Amino acid sequence: MDGPRFEPVRAVRAYERVVEQVEEAIEGGTLSPGQRLPSERELMVQFSVSRSTVREALRVLQARGLVRSRPGDPNGAEVLPFSPAALHKSMTTLARVEELSLAELVQFRMVLDSSAILLAARLRTDAQLADMESAVAGMRAAVEAGHDAFGEADVAFHDVVARSSGNKLIQICMDVVRSIVLKLIAEKIADAPDREALMRQSIRHHEEVLAAMRAGDGPLAARLSRKAMYDYYAGYVPAAERSSLRALLD
Incomplete structure (x- = not known):
């Protein structure tokens, strides 16, 4: 019928x-x-x-x-008045309940982080830049200590970048998406045979982004950030879905 x-x-x-x-x-x-x-x-x-x-x-x-x-x-x-904590909880629930794919989450993180870096390169204070440099130094020191310590230093870097953007919504979104993505691939990272090589590669990427931010070149820092995230996460995303990530590369 x-x-x-x-x-x-x-x-x-x-x-x-x-x-x-x-x-x-x-x-x-x-x-x-x-x-x-x-x-x-x-x-x-x-x-x-x-x-x-x-x-x-x-x-x-x-x-x-x-x-x-x-x-x-x-x-x-x-x-109650607006609460960042409440928004954080709602976004976390949405990302999990709606069963977003890893590719979608990584793509969103590439957009968020590069936008935060673009803003931070132009708006950051000298003190915030020093905090970013300290976080990268912490990443270098944590290579021998293990992935957990390295991850904490990495999170510290991105937290400073998010704060430097001056946008609370960006801070909340970055925190939620980052934590969900990392939970989804935590076991794969822990079991990777070349973890130390991956950590050293990540440090190089952060150093490049930091140098561009230090020079005040936001567009370059943002491009480097997207490329760094693609290099780090693409291997965990199904090959058929990687084109959605490559679309953000220049």
Whole structure:
């Protein structure tokens, strides 16, 4: 039979509808940070749902960092201000739940890091540049100590770059994507027979990026960063998906 094909519908629980409406009110500005939601009893009346449904909705909203509900408080839950920690948690959940491919995550990291480096090369302070140099020195010293120490020094470098960009959203996104990518390939890195060679290669890449940043050449530093990440991660990405990473190379 010809005609439209429909997809199965998903049953939506009542508490999800409550969560959606409260989220929309917060996003739309109807509810502002510091304001209180109605009491549980009033929410039950307004939504025509049971107390257990209201409490489940409040639990979800609190887990997402949108409200704070204190046990025994006769008042309604308090709407919380924007929190980088809440955004970090939401992004981490999104990246995992949506089952993004490693190629997509690496590609996003290439975009994020190179953009942060472009900004940092132009906006960084002398103190921040010194912190980057110290982090690279830490990477050199950690080659003999092992991959964990090396990884900490590497993270320190990228954290300074993110802060130097002056953009909090870039900082949060970089932290989330980096941690997820590294978790996905942690075992492969640990089992690599040429770990020391990979670490020394990474140091050379960081030194090149740092030299360009020191010279204030943001575009060069950004290009070097994308190439360095491609060299480091491409081998872990299925060959058929590497073209998405090469598209970012100049």
